[in-house]
Amino acid sequence: MDGSAHSDELRTTCAYCGVGCGVLVRPDGAGGLSVRGDPDHPANLGRLCSKGTALGETLSLDDRLLSPRAFGTDTDWDSALSLVADRFSRSITEHGPDSVAFYVSGQLLTEDYYVANKLMKGFIGSANIDTNSRLCMASTVAGQKRAFGTDTVPGTYEDLELADLVVLVGSNLAWCHPVLYQRLAAAKAARPAMKVVVIDPRRTATCDLADMHLALAPGSDVALFNRLLAAIHEGGALDPTYLNHVDGFEETLQAAQAQRADVTGLPAEQLAAFCAMWVGIEKVVTVFSQGVNQSSSGTDKVNAIINCHLATGRIGKPGMGPFSVTGQPNAMGGREVGGLANALACHLDLEDAGHRALVGEFWNAPTMAQDAGLKAVDLFKQVQAGKIKALWIMCTNPAVSMPDADAVRDAIAGCDFVVVSDVTAKTDTARLAHVLLPATGWGEKDGTVTNSDRTISRQRAVLPAPGAARPDWEIICDVGRRMGWQDAFAFATPAQIFDEYATLSGQAAAAGRDFDISGLTGLGAEGYADLPPTRWPVTKQGGTERFFADGRFFTSQGRARMIPVTARAPVARTGPRYPFVLNTGRIRDQWHTMTRTAKAPRLNQHLGEPFLEIHPQDAAALGIAPASLVTATSPTGRCILRALVTDRVQRGQVFAPMHWTGETAPTGRIDALVPGIVDPLSGQPESKAAVVALAPYHAGWFGFAVSTNILAPDCTYWARSRVTGGWRAELAGESAPQDWEAEARRLFALPDARSQSVADPATGTARMAFIDSDNTLLAALFVSRTPVTLSRDFTAAQLGQAAGTPLSGRPSADMPDPGPVVCACLGVGLNTIGAAITSGQATTVAQVGECTGAGTNCGSCRPEIAALLAVSRQVEAAE
Numbered sequence: 001m002d003g004s005a006h007s008d009e010l011r012t013t014c015a016y017c018g019v020g021c022g023v024l025v026r027p028d029g030a031g032g033l034s035v036r037g038d039p040d041h042p043a044n045l046g047r048l049c050s051k052g053t054a055l056g057e058t059l060s061l062d063d064r065l066l067s068p069r070a071f072g073t074d075t076d077w078d079s080a081l082s083l084v085a086d087r088f089s090r091s092i093t094e095h096g097p098d099s100v101a102f103y104v105s106g107q108l109l110t111e112d113y114y115v116a117n118k119l120m121k122g123f124i125g126s127a128n129i130d131t132n133s134r135l136c137m138a139s140t141v142a143g144q145k146r147a148f149g150t151d152t153v154p155g156t157y158e159d160l161e162l163a164d165l166v167v168l169v170g171s172n173l174a175w176c177h178p179v180l181y182q183r184l185a186a187a188k189a190a191r192p193a194m195k196v197v198v199i200d201p202r203r204t205a206t207c208d209l210a211d212m213h214l215a216l217a218p219g220s221d222v223a224l225f226n227r228l229l230a231a232i233h234e235g236g237a238l239d240p241t242y243l244n245h246v247d248g249f250e251e252t253l254q255a256a257q258a259q260r261a262d263v264t265g266l267p268a269e270q271l272a273a274f275c276a277m278w279v280g281i282e283k284v285v286t287v288f289s290q291g292v293n294q295s296s297s298g299t300d301k302v303n304a305i306i307n308c309h310l311a312t313g314r315i316g317k318p319g320m321g322p323f324s325v326t327g328q329p330n331a332m333g334g335r336e337v338g339g340l341a342n343a344l345a346c347h348l349d350l351e352d353a354g355h356r357a358l359v360g361e362f363w364n365a366p367t368m369a370q371d372a373g374l375k376a377v378d379l380f381k382q383v384q385a386g387k388i389k390a391l392w393i394m395c396t397n398p399a400v401s402m403p404d405a406d407a408v409r410d411a412i413a414g415c416d417f418v419v420v421s422d423v424t425a426k427t428d429t430a431r432l433a434h435v436l437l438p439a440t441g442w443g444e445k446d447g448t449v450t451n452s453d454r455t456i457s458r459q460r461a462v463l464p465a466p467g468a469a470r471p472d473w474e475i476i477c478d479v480g481r482r483m484g485w486q487d488a489f490a491f492a493t494p495a496q497i498f499d500e501y502a503t504l505s506g507q508a509a510a511a512g513r514d515f516d517i518s519g520l521t522g523l524g525a526e527g528y529a530d531l532p533p534t535r536w537p538v539t540k541q542g543g544t545e546r547f548f549a550d551g552r553f554f555t556s557q558g559r560a561r562m563i564p565v566t567a568r569a570p571v572a573r574t575g576p577r578y579p580f581v582l583n584t585g586r587i588r589d590q591w592h593t594m595t596r597t598a599k600a601p602r603l604n605q606h607l608g609e610p611f612l613e614i615h616p617q618d619a620a621a622l623g624i625a626p627a628s629l630v631t632a633t634s635p636t637g638r639c640i641l642r643a644l645v646t647d648r649v650q651r652g653q654v655f656a657p658m659h660w661t662g663e664t665a666p667t668g669r670i671d672a673l674v675p676g677i678v679d680p681l682s683g684q685p686e687s688k689a690a691v692v693a694l695a696p697y698h699a700g701w702f703g704f705a706v707s708t709n710i711l712a713p714d715c716t717y718w719a720r721s722r723v724t725g726g727w728r729a730e731l732a733g734e735s736a737p738q739d740w741e742a743e744a745r746r747l748f749a750l751p752d753a754r755s756q757s758v759a760d761p762a763t764g765t766a767r768m769a770f771i772d773s774d775n776t777l778l779a780a781l782f783v784s785r786t787p788v789t790l791s792r793d794f795t796a797a798q799l800g801q802a803a804g805t806p807l808s809g810r811p812s813a814d815m816p817d818p819g820p821v822v823c824a825c826l827g828v829g830l831n832t833i834g835a836a837i838t839s840g841q842a843t844t845v846a847q848v849g850e851c852t853g854a855g856t857n858c859g860s861c862r863p864e865i866a867a868l869l870a871v872s873r874q875v876e877a878a879e
């Protein structure tokens with residue numbers, strides 16, 4: 001079913017990452033959607049990754065918030081909105097405008113974001129609105145503003161394909177921007193001379209594409225790029241003509257030359273080889289992401305990278321430039337619309353009196369905020385101190401995703417009045433709210449998002465709003481009207497909001513800013529409905545594909561700035577008490593706090609529980625066995641995680657994913673370990689360099705359970721996830737219960753079901769199955785004194801099936817075990833792929849695809865298949 005949209009398909013944009021892929025959706029008649037990549041969208045040209053492909057499986061209403069709730073009881077919208085408006089107004093009257101705050105999200109649509117900012121900054125009169133983009137893009141914003149005078153990504157996705165060298169710094173593109181990775185991989189396959197370098201302390205799936213992997217010391221990127229700048233100078237790669245448009249060259253070069261490169265921990269030859277490659281190849285794109293931003297020197301890292309591009313004039317030209325990839329679907333739109341506490345819409349600055357006046361007049365604002373508001377980490381500190389009396393959290397889950405998450409959770413719990421707008425009540429944050437407001441989610445809401453390469457795309461509603469859910473923009477406008485500002489929030493549609501925003505952008509452009517979408521004013525309802533993906537700027541006269549090749553910048557002098565920077569180590573230092581550096585990040589098939597991706601069983605198959613990557617020698621020294629449990633302790637908190645022993649991480653460093661929560665694995669809330677240390681310029685937390693102590697968690701028993709009912713364990717360690725037809729859970733605890741069967745009946749909420757059980761108190765093993773009257777399997781529990789070894793996928797697949805030999809935990813001989821799932825789209829397991837490789841049937845990724853189907857849909861698992869082939873070749877070579 002290739003080719004353009006069919007008449008019954010609607011075009012929209014993926015809910016997840018900043019690649020911003022176009023999707024074609026069609027209601028399946030059962031409340032869900034069928035989804036495929038939009039071949040006409042410039043970001044993906046028909047491709048989708050595993051998460052995008054599974055979008056249709058995340059739409060069930062079973063855990064949705066369908067009605068407003070106040071103080072634990074369902075209520076109507078009128079009461080809920082009046083309550084919110086009254087409490088905010090009262091706090092403002094009694095304690096001033098800075099006693100209230102909004103904490104919002106890069107997953108809001110531009111229209112939602114615009115009205116939230118208008119309400120707080122123009123009408124409430126405070127700038128206490130910050131966004132989870134503070135945890136994500138703030139260092140890039142600060143770095144680009146320092147260098148360019150504006151927060152602008154100069155290039156486009158096409159530049160990654162046109163480049164002869166692509167350097168990926170602190171970016172696991174294969175898992176986090178999979179479609180962009182696929183585009184890069186395809187370009188490299190077509191043009192094998194193209195080089196790819198990965199700069200990351202960890203060997204990630206992205207390294208499979210790399211010609212060179214620089215496993216630098218955590219946080220040492222500034223030293224590396226300073227060394228590069230010195231090498232650019234030595235190698236004669238400076239562009240003197242372009243440098244006429246740049247200030248600060250001499251000082252910056254001196255700082256770079258004074259930099260010690262050994263702090264990178266990289267062998268001198270490797271560093272020299274990288275520099276020679278960069279110096280010698282003109283068409284270079286340097287992609288960067290959270291390994292750069294989430295650092296106490298994040299802003300300096302960004303500038304260290306940009307310095308090299310400015311010095312060589314390799315910027316804003318086809319195949320050249322620094323390229324920050326954004327995380328959330330509207331991370332970029334949120335920056336454009338002034339979502340951060342120190343920004344105003346249309347790349348205007350809150351701290352610039354002229355800009356404040358311009359926006360204040362345009363909005364006819366009664367009380368324009370005069371000073372920058374609290375940045376996320378400080379904002380929650382003020383909540384904790386009782387200074388913020390009313391807090392409205394929209395579309396983000398800070399009780400999980402903020403650093404020092406236990407303290408943030410407690411701060412929210414202690415706040416006088418907390419409002420949460422979400423699509424579900426089942427989040428760690430929503431559970432703390434006094435008022436819960438049900439928002440419409442992806443597929444139900446309507447508006448625009450901007451992706452990493454400045455392309456504005458429409459998200460379109462294709463499903464009806466479930467229950468009483470309403471779009472975020474409408475909820476915000478309603479509260480604004482009830483607080484007394486009827487005219488300013490009289491919008492009836494997102495199109496009207498967009499039009500006001502586009503009009504303001506024209507004025508911002510007239511004041512010398514780059515963000516200009518005035519060409520999109522006056523679209524009307526129809527023009528807005530039909531708006532195709534459009535890269536800004538869009539003036540009535542046309543647009544610009546790339547920025548800065550002409551040497552024109554948006555600083556007061558109109559020149560770019562090179563910034564002298566010197567490397568600083570991460571703030572938290574390892575020592576005898578906390579000997580390991582904890583790096584954190586993402587996995588391929590989960591999105592953040594899992595409220596949506598965890599609903600799709602196939603997305604839970606890839607990595608089903610929270611884990612800690614640890615080097616084999618460190619694990620051995622600490623007595624941590626593979627698949628055992630580890631306690632990680634930091635100055636702020638404690639976690640228990642599954643040990644994943646691998647040399648992908650260096651000695652002394654460990655890595656854990658950020659996704660697990662109180663809902664899915666309470667001891668896996670990784671931000672409990674991360675301190676609230678921030679970059680002094682951007683306020684972005686250092687999420688990638690906490691310090692921890694590690695020890696084996698000596699469980700008295702381990703368990704694995706599957707159940708058609710949701711599992712609600714209460715043991716020390718548990719992690720649960722959905723499988724087709726039910727749930728599965730990993731369990732562990734200290735002392736084993738006396739009566740396993742009674743315990744299992746409680747766990748499964750099956751007091752009366754028929755059971756089969758085998759228990760051996762002497763060895764501590766127990767196996768039991770609960771069977772329905774029609775002889776199908778309802779639940780099974782496997783217990784052992786050591787981690788339970790059985791085929792998880794096989795056991796889970798028995799749920800709801802005729803109860804044959806469920807207690808074996810193994811398929812019978814005539815039915816081979818497919819093994820852990822590698823290809824989430826087509827459900828192809830490791831063993832199936834392994835068999836194709838060892839039988840000699842498949843020697844390339846493409847052949848594995850032909851034999852097994854793996855990797856032939858979205859391609860997100862191709863790096864893993866390539867790694868399996870590489871391992872098999874190594875084994876063969878050794879034999």
Ligand SMILES: Nc1nc2c(c(=O)[nH]1)N[C@H]1C(S)=C(S)[C@@H](COP(=O)(O)OP(=O)(O)OC[C@H]3O[C@@H](n4cnc5c(=O)[nH]c(N)nc54)[C@H](O)[C@@H]3O)O[C@H]1N2
Pocket residue numbers: 017018136169170171172173175176177199200201202204217218219220221289290291292295326327328583584585586587588589590591592688
């Ligand atoms: N599957 C999936 N995709 C996502 C998301 C998701 O939740 N799941 N979230 C989206 C969002 S919001 C974001 S922001 C992006 C993030 O996308 P990425 O930034 O690519 O993802 P991370 O895994 O957070 O971190 C990237 C890498 O930084 C490395 N790193 C750590 N410390 C350093 C350092 O000091 N220097 C360098 N050079 N590297 C370092 C880590 O080892 C890690 O591999 O992903 C987006 N895409």
Ligand SMILES: Nc1nc2c(c(=O)[nH]1)N[C@H]1C(S)=C(S)[C@@H](COP(=O)(O)OP(=O)(O)OC[C@H]3O[C@@H](n4cnc5c(=O)[nH]c(N)nc54)[C@H](O)[C@@H]3O)O[C@H]1N2
Pocket residue numbers: 105106107132133135136137290294327328394395396397398400401402403421422423424427439440441442445472584585586591592593594595596658670671674687688
């Ligand atoms: N240790 C560590 N911590 C990190 C990071 C890291 O790399 N390491 N990364 C940081 C980064 S880059 C990011 S972006 C953050 C992400 O962290 P969060 O923003 O906290 O994560 P999400 O799970 O995406 O939260 C989105 C929430 O909005 C809800 N939601 C979904 N759609 C809608 C909607 O349309 N309207 C409303 N009102 N709600 C909706 C979802 O159910 C969910 O509860 O985490 C940060 N925290």
Ligand code: SF4
Pocket residue numbers: 014015016017018019020021044047048049050051052053176177178179180
């Ligand atoms: S790469 Fe995947 S998650 Fe990102 S926008 Fe595209 S389909 Fe969605």
Ligand SMILES: [Mo]
Pocket residue numbers: 135136137327328
């Ligand atoms: Mo992010």
